[in-house]
Amino acid sequence: AIAKKRLDYQAPNYLINEVDLVIELDPTDTIITSTLKCETSPHAISSNAGVASEQDLILDGEDLKLISVFLNGSAFTNYRIEEGKLVIPQAELAQLTDFTLQIKNSVDPINNGSLEGLYLSNEAYCTQCEAEGFRKITYFLDRPDVLSVYTVTIIAEKAAFPHVLSNGNLVEERDLADGKKLVKWHDPFKKPCYLFALVAGNFDKLSDSFTTMSGRQIQLELFVDKGKASQGHHALASLKKAMKWDEDVFGLEYDLDIYMVVAVDFFNMGAMENKGLNVFNSKFVLADSNTATDDDFFNIESIIGHEYFHNWTGNRVTCRDWFQLSLKEGLTVFRDQQFSADMFSYLATRISQVKVMREHQFAEDAGPMSHPIRPDEVIEMNNFYTVTVYDKGAEVIRMLHTLLTADGFRRGMDLYFERHDGQAVTCDDFVNAMQDANEVNLDHFKLWYSQSGTPRVKVESGLESGSKELNFTQRTNPTADQADKRALYLPIKVECLERSGRKIDLNLNNDTFVLDKANASVTVPSEDFVPVLLSDFSAPVILDYPYSLEDYLLIMTFSSSDYSKWDASQALYSSLISELYHNESVELSTSVWGKLEAALRQACNNYELLNEMLTIPSVESLTQGFEFSEPLKLSAARSAFLVQMQENLQDFLLEIMANTAQKSYEYTKVQVNERRVLSAVLQLLSYSKTPEMAAQLEKRFNSADNMTDKLTMLKASQICSVELFEKLMLSFESEYLENAVVMDKWFALHATTKSNDILSKLTLLASHRQFNLRNPNKVRSLVGSFAFYNTDGFHAIDGSGYQFLTDYLLELDPINPQIAARLVTPLIQYKKFAKSHQEMMVMQLKRLLNRANLSKDLYEKVSKSLT
Numbered sequence: 001a002i003a004k005k006r007l008d009y010q011a012p013n014y015l016i017n018e019v020d021l022v023i024e025l026d027p028t029d030t031i032i033t034s035t036l037k038c039e040t041s042p043h044a045i046s047s048n049a050g051v052a053s054e055q056d057l058i059l060d061g062e063d064l065k066l067i068s069v070f071l072n073g074s075a076f077t078n079y080r081i082e083e084g085k086l087v088i089p090q091a092e093l094a095q096l097t098d099f100t101l102q103i104k105n106s107v108d109p110i111n112n113g114s115l116e117g118l119y120l121s122n123e124a125y126c127t128q129c130e131a132e133g134f135r136k137i138t139y140f141l142d143r144p145d146v147l148s149v150y151t152v153t154i155i156a157e158k159a160a161f162p163h164v165l166s167n168g169n170l171v172e173e174r175d176l177a178d179g180k181k182l183v184k185w186h187d188p189f190k191k192p193c194y195l196f197a198l199v200a201g202n203f204d205k206l207s208d209s210f211t212t213m214s215g216r217q218i219q220l221e222l223f224v225d226k227g228k229a230s231q232g233h234h235a236l237a238s239l240k241k242a243m244k245w246d247e248d249v250f251g252l253e254y255d256l257d258i259y260m261v262v263a264v265d266f267f268n269m270g271a272m273e274n275k276g277l278n279v280f281n282s283k284f285v286l287a288d289s290n291t292a293t294d295d296d297f298f299n300i301e302s303i304i305g306h307e308y309f310h311n312w313t314g315n316r317v318t319c320r321d322w323f324q325l326s327l328k329e330g331l332t333v334f335r336d337q338q339f340s341a342d343m344f345s346y347l348a349t350r351i352s353q354v355k356v357m358r359e360h361q362f363a364e365d366a367g368p369m370s371h372p373i374r375p376d377e378v379i380e381m382n383n384f385y386t387v388t389v390y391d392k393g394a395e396v397i398r399m400l401h402t403l404l405t406a407d408g409f410r411r412g413m414d415l416y417f418e419r420h421d422g423q424a425v426t427c428d429d430f431v432n433a434m435q436d437a438n439e440v441n442l443d444h445f446k447l448w449y450s451q452s453g454t455p456r457v458k459v460e461s462g463l464e465s466g467s468k469e470l471n472f473t474q475r476t477n478p479t480a481d482q483a484d485k486r487a488l489y490l491p492i493k494v495e496c497l498e499r500s501g502r503k504i505d506l507n508l509n510n511d512t513f514v515l516d517k518a519n520a521s522v523t524v525p526s527e528d529f530v531p532v533l534l535s536d537f538s539a540p541v542i543l544d545y546p547y548s549l550e551d552y553l554l555i556m557t558f559s560s561s562d563y564s565k566w567d568a569s570q571a572l573y574s575s576l577i578s579e580l581y582h583n584e585s586v587e588l589s590t591s592v593w594g595k596l597e598a599a600l601r602q603a604c605n606n607y608e609l610l611n612e613m614l615t616i617p618s619v620e621s622l623t624q625g626f627e628f629s630e631p632l633k634l635s636a637a638r639s640a641f642l643v644q645m646q647e648n649l650q651d652f653l654l655e656i657m658a659n660t661a662q663k664s665y666e667y668t669k670v671q672v673n674e675r676r677v678l679s680a681v682l683q684l685l686s687y688s689k690t691p692e693m694a695a696q697l698e699k700r701f702n703s704a705d706n707m708t709d710k711l712t713m714l715k716a717s718q719i720c721s722v723e724l725f726e727k728l729m730l731s732f733e734s735e736y737l738e739n740a741v742v743m744d745k746w747f748a749l750h751a752t753t754k755s756n757d758i759l760s761k762l763t764l765l766a767s768h769r770q771f772n773l774r775n776p777n778k779v780r781s782l783v784g785s786f787a788f789y790n791t792d793g794f795h796a797i798d799g800s801g802y803q804f805l806t807d808y809l810l811e812l813d814p815i816n817p818q819i820a821a822r823l824v825t826p827l828i829q830y831k832k833f834a835k836s837h838q839e840m841m842v843m844q845l846k847r848l849l850n851r852a853n854l855s856k857d858l859y860e861k862v863s864k865s866l867t
C-alpha cells in the first residue's frame with residue numbers, strides 16, 4: 001500500500017465535461033454503459049506544444065468487468081488494464097482536442113458487502129461514491145476536481161422497483177418490454193463523481209414543498225421502507241427548517257426544483273449529500289415518540305441540516321483533492337452546529353460537541369493516527385473521515401467566526417461563493433476569502449490547517465508590581481506524525497471573578513485574549529481572583545490552571561457563562577475521581593458535598609444547566625487526563641465517586657425526582673430538559689442499588705409513554721440491579737423485535753453491561769435474528785459499543801476483550817473494511833494505558849498485521865500503531 005501525498009497534487013490531464021450513463025440493473029450482473037465527452041485539459045499541455053495531451057488517459061477502476069471500449073464511435077482495443085485501471089495510451093489521443101469515449105462494463109451489486117459503489121441490500125439498489133467509490137461502478141477520473149454534467153438512464157424491473165432515482169430532474173419515464181421500465185434523470189449542475197447517486201427500490205413516499213426566498217417552489221420527497229411513512233415527518237420538517245435557516249443566516253437558496261432524501265438500512269455512515277438525492281442511514285431519518293429518543297430527534301435535525309448545507313459548502317463549491325476534505329466537512333459541521341444551536345439550544349449543542357472533542361478528538365491526536373485537519377499523507381481516504389477533519393475542523397472554523405464576528409464571517413462566506421461557485425478549491429482559498437473580505441492577515445492562523453496535536457495552555461497567576469498577572473504559556477507535544485510544533489494563534493475567552501463573585505473588568509475585546517506566541521500575559525486589577533478560562537471552548541486546547549475545589553465551586557456559582565459553570569463542574573468531578581483513583585479507600589470530605597449541593601441548587605431554576613451539571617465525565621474522557629492509566633481502576637474510581645455522590649446528595653436528588661411529573665410526550669425544549677434532569681437523577685440514585693430504587697425504575701419503565709424514558713429506565717436499571725435489567729430488556733425485546741432501528745439500542749445496552757461473562761453474551765447476541773454482520777448499524781451497536789464504551793469488558797485483565805475484538809475484525813475486514821477500520825480505533829490507542837494492557841493490545845494488533853490480504857483500511861491504521 002502506497003501513501004499519496006498532499007504536495008504531489010497535479011491538475012488533471014483530461015477533463016470529462018459530460019457523462020451519459022445507461023445502467024441496466026441486475027443483482028449479479030448490472031451493465032453500465034458510460035459515454036464520456038472528454039477534453040484535453042489545458043494543464044496537460046506544456047507551453048508551446050500542440051493541443052493534444054502529452055500523457056496517457058488513466059481511468060480509475062476497481063472490481064469491474066470490462067466489456068468493450070469505443071473511441072469516437074469506433075471499437076477500440078488498444079487500451080491496457082493496469083492494476084484495475086483502464087489506460088488509453090497518449091498516442092491514440094494525440095490528434096484529438098476533444099473526443100468521446102464509450103465504456104461498457106459490469107458489476108455485481110448483491111455480493112458487494114463493502115457498501116461502496118453500487119450495492120443491493122434489503123431489496124433496494126443504492127450507491128455510495130464518496131470518497132472513491134465511483135470507480136467501483138465504472139472507469140472514470142475518480143477525483144473531485146473533475147466536474148461533469150450527468151445524464152443517467154436506468155433500466156429496472158417495473159414491479160420490483162417503483163422508485164428509480166438519480167440526481168437532478170426526472171426527464172423521462174416509460175415502460176419497456178419484458179416488464180422493465182426506463183427512467184432518465186438529468187442534473188444540470190456540474191459535479192464531481194463522488195456526488196453521483198442512484199437508488200432503486202419499493203418505498204413509501206412522503207411529499208412536501210418549500211418556497212424559497214426568491215419565490216421558487218421546491219418539491220421535497222422522502223423515501224422510507226414500506227410501512228414507515230409515519231416516522232418520516234420529523235425529518236421532513238427538519239429539512240424545511242434547514243432550508244429556511246440557510247437563507248436567513250447565509251443568504252443561500254436551494255438550486256434544483258426537487259430535493260429527495262432516501263432512508264436505507266445498510267449504510268456505512270450517517271448520510272451522504274449526493275446532489276439533489278441525499279441517501280441516509282434510516283437511523284437518522286425514522287422517528288416517532290414511541291421509537292426515537294430526544295437525542296434521536298436532535299440528531300436527525302442536525303444531520304438533515306448537515307447534508308442540506310453541503311449543497312453549497314461541498315457541492316456548489318467542492319474540494320480540489322481529498323486532502324482538502326475539511327474545506328467542506330469542517331465548515332459544514334460548523335454550520336450544522338450553528339443551526340442546532342438556533343433551533344434547539346446553544347448550551348446543549350456546545351456541550352455535546354466539546355465532549356466529542358475531549359473524548360475522541362484529543363485521543364486521536366494523542367494516538368498513531370494523529371493528523372492535521374488537512375492531512376499530508378493518506379493510504380486509504382476513507383480512514384480520514386475523522387473527528388479531526390470534521391470536529392476539530394469545525395472548531396477551527398468557529399475560531400474564525402469568533403475572531404471575525406458573525407458579520408465578518410458572513411462577508412467572508414459571500415466572497416468565497418462569489419469567487420468559487422462551480423469550482424473545486426482548497427482550504428487556503430477559503431481562508432483567503434475570509435481574510436480578503438475582512439482585510440485582516442490570517443497567515444499565522446493558517447497553521448491550524450497544517451499542524452496536528454492538541455495544544456496545552458498553562459496559565460499561572462503571579463504578583464507583578466502591585467497588580468496581578470495571568471501568564472499564559474502554550475506548548476504542543478510532538479505527535480506521531482510531526483515532531484516540531486510552533487505556537488498557534490489561540491483565542492481564549494477569559495473572565496475574572498473576585499472571591500465575592502463580582503466580575504472584574506479586564507478590558508478585553510469580546511472577553512477574548514489572543515495568545516499568538518509561546519507566552520504572554522494579561523494584567524488583572526485585583527489581588528485575589530479566580531480566572532474563568534476558555535469559556536465556550538473558544539479554542540480546541542487543553543487548559544491547565546491550578547484550581548482548588550473552592551475555585552471550581554465559585555465558578556459554578558458565579559460565572560456569567562452557563563458553559564463555564566458546566567465546565568467547572570466537570571473539572572471538579574474529574575479531580576475528585578482522580579483522588580479516588582490514586583487512593584481507593586478515600587472518603588471524600590463531607591464539606592465538599594455540602595458545597596456541591598449548594599452550587600447545584602443554584603441551577604435548579606435552569607434544568608438545562610442542571611442536567612449537564614449532574615452528568616459525570618465518562619471514563620473515555622477521564623482517560624485523556626491520565627498517562628498510562630489502569631482502565632479498570634479508573635472505571636472503579638468513577639463508580640466509587642458516583643456511589644458517594646449518591647449517598648451524600650440523596651435528599652437533594654430525591655427532591656428533584658419528586659418535582660418532575662410525567663407528561664405526555666412532546667419533543668419540546670422544556671420537556672427534553674425535564675427528561676434529562678430526571679434521567680441524570682435516576683441514574684445517580686441507582687448507585688444505591690436498593691430494592692426500592694429498582695421498584696421505582698420498574699414502575700416508571702412500565703408506565704413510560706416514550707422511548708426516551710424507557711431507555712433512561714434501562715440505563716438506570718443496568719446500574720441498579722442485574723435482575724431488573726435482564727427482566728426489562730426481555731420485555732423491551734419482545735415489544736420491539738421487529739423494529740431494526742430500535743433493536744440497535746437494545747444491542748448497544750447489552751454490549752455495555754458490566755458482566756463477567758460479557759463475551760459469551762456478545763457471542764450469543766451475534767446469533768440473534770436481528771443481528772447481521774453485513775449491516776454496519778448492527779456491528780456498531782454490538783461490537784462498537786463494546787470496544788468503545790464497555791471499559792470493564794474490553795479492558796478485561798486477561799486480554800480477552802482485545803482478543804474478542806480482533807477475532808471479529810478478522811471476520812469483518814474481507815466484507816466491509818471501512819467499518820472494520822473504524823472499530824479498530826480503541827485498540828490502536830493503546831499508548832494511553834498501563835504497560836500490561838499495552839502488551840496485550842499490541843499482541844492483537846500484530847495478529848491483525850500478520851493476516852494476509854488485510855485491507856488497505858486496516859493496514860494503514862494498524863501498521864501506523866505498531867511503529
Ligand code: B3K
Pocket residue numbers: 130131269271272273306307310329382385
Ligand atoms: N460526506 C459524507 C461522508 C462520506 C464518507 C465516506 N467514507 C457524509 C457527510 O459528511 O455529510
Ligand code: ZN
Pocket residue numbers: 306310328329332333
Ligand atoms: Zn459532511
